Amino acid sequence: MDAIPVIATGMEQDRPKQQGWREKKRRETLQRITDSALRLFASNGYEATTLDAIAEAAGISRRTFFYYFDSKEEILAAWQKGLPEAFHAAVLAQSKDQSPLDMVCNAHLTLLANFDAEQAMAIDRILRSNEQLRASNQAKYLLMEQVTFEVLCEIWPHQPRRETLRVVAMVSAGALRLAIDRWAEGQGSKALADYVKESFAALRSLSAET
Template sequence: MVGVSGRARTRRLLSAAALSLFAENGYDSTTVDQIAAAAGVARRTFFRYFPTKEDAVFPDHDSTLVKVSLVLEAEGDGEEPITVVCRAIREVLRMYAAEAEVSVARYRLLRQVPALREREIAVVSRYERLFTKYLLAHPSASASPDSPDAPLMAEVSAAAVVAAHNHVLRRWLRGGGTGDAMAQLDHALRAVRDGLVDPRRRMSDRRVVVTVTQAGSGVDEVLDAVRHALN
């Protein structure tokens, strides 16, 4: 019986063989038999892993969706829900970055085959739906869960996080999968998070420092008093 690591290895072999043949012969001209032969397995083995040759292009999203769900479930006490969602979407980029060469080949293929682009849209929508559901169940501390706009804001927030991820991912893939994609994603997510968190909540996180100095104090003395208060 093939172990878990063996199954994962076979999935990767089949996916890599499919992408290679699609690039060489074209998506429509490549058959399941050819993919199986290139991976060194029987035709029936292919169907143990993928229902169709189209599915071989997207081998890791099911397991990644589970990882994303686990991140959402492991939220910290008092964390802003959008922060948890931003942390969860990093698992998706981590999946692509783990095999940069394969991810780049997949991206180039998707640009050539409309049917595969449609499948990608459907896959991405699963993450968006998961985030929307989470945000509906975990409203922001600065928002009322009974607000009629709560469903709208949950959906908009989820879409914004996914859009930020996809923007960074496409740019990284167009660049050949080089560079620190995770750092770029973190930067994009900070911008999204800052735009979505209620401004009043952000203001409440700021400190107001009051110092008292004698009349006639010089600028240096005032600055020293402020520094002392801050420390």
């Protein structure tokens, strides 16, 4: 018996569009909550910012807030999680005629071109304000190291280079951490991008000497 062709109904054809629309709205709401929270943290302080204030600023109900987040800590975690994802894309967008170290450095500088220094300084102070948040903040550098290694392996997949790429990932994560620490200690008196350039220049100099 010949198979009977299945003709998609208009409703079935619309499902992918509806699902795509829902996902787009979900991402937009998630971003709006995160942005609103970070602005309030920066202006009012982390402890003084309530979940109700975040929901109001984002234009949602308290119930909707809890659909996306359980706490203020989760908002900070989501913000930190987005950094490695953006960095991964920035590395892949770099010109491939650079050394791995230069590619990583320039990817960081690309992201810093749209850097909100005042907000980032306030967030950095929050992340250093208690032990739990400090631990989360330090874990970010381990994640950055892993993401750096993975994206470099995408670009240079040949096995003989793996050890070199792992070293680049480790030292570049350290250079980023040093740059951020110096920037925070200086209270933003100089642009973070300048500290990043200096840290990576020190790595190149050390490599040349050895």
